[in-house]
Amino acid sequence: MVEQQLFPSLISDSETGDGHGSITPTYVCEICVEPKPLDISFNIKGCSHFYCIECTVKYIKSKLDDNVSRIQCPVTDYEGVLDPDFYREILPRDLFNRWGKALCESALLGSEKLYFPYKDCSALLVNDGEKRIKRFPCPPCKRVFCVQCKVAWHSGADCIKFQKLKNLGSDAMLVDLAKRKKWRQCPNCSIFVEKSAGCCYVKCRSVFYFF
Secondary structure (H helix, E strand, O other): OHHHHHOOOEEOHHHHOOOOOOOOOEEEOOOOOOEEEHHHEEEOOOOOOEEEHHHHHHHHHHHHHOOOOOOEOOOOOOOOEOOHHHHOOOOOHHHHHHHHHHHHHHHOOOOEEEEOOEOOEOOEEEEOOOOOOOEEEOOOOOOEEEOOOOEEOOOOOOHHHHHHHHHHHHHHHHHHHHHHHOOEEOOOOOOEEOOOOOOOOEEOOOOOEEO
């Protein structure tokens, strides 16, 4: 009687009509609704529902397939949450690792993720926004990274000056290319235009004519 009060879904062999021999405790799986031996059951932290191992594994996999990493009790209106470590022994290794990776990615969704810009080191940096960091050393390789500019540390120039120099460098490359290609720059909108044929008049996309 005490056992049935603690686990309402438990039944015994005597209740199924078998009155001979020792009683094997059983329960009804909340997913497949089949009687199962109690020793192959799993319950969820925060509620009293029981599930068989096979159904538990299938349920976890189906949730991960649906991109759900915080997996709750299958019974509606219950807030019990499955703890991955508790299910480690029954889950295939690849499924357990997939669940752990999904939980980590879910935890980082609200954070800015950056990768260090070195060919031989692409460590992940997570900026949670609590502090405005600019200069940050890479933990694995110890080289310094500028979080604001997302490049290797620009020694001798602050971020504003570095961005101006970077833009000037890009502009200089464009001007050099325009000279080599003999492009003309529109005096109205500053767009470079290439004259492929025709008279000396050039018409850019801003509908402005020039020589």
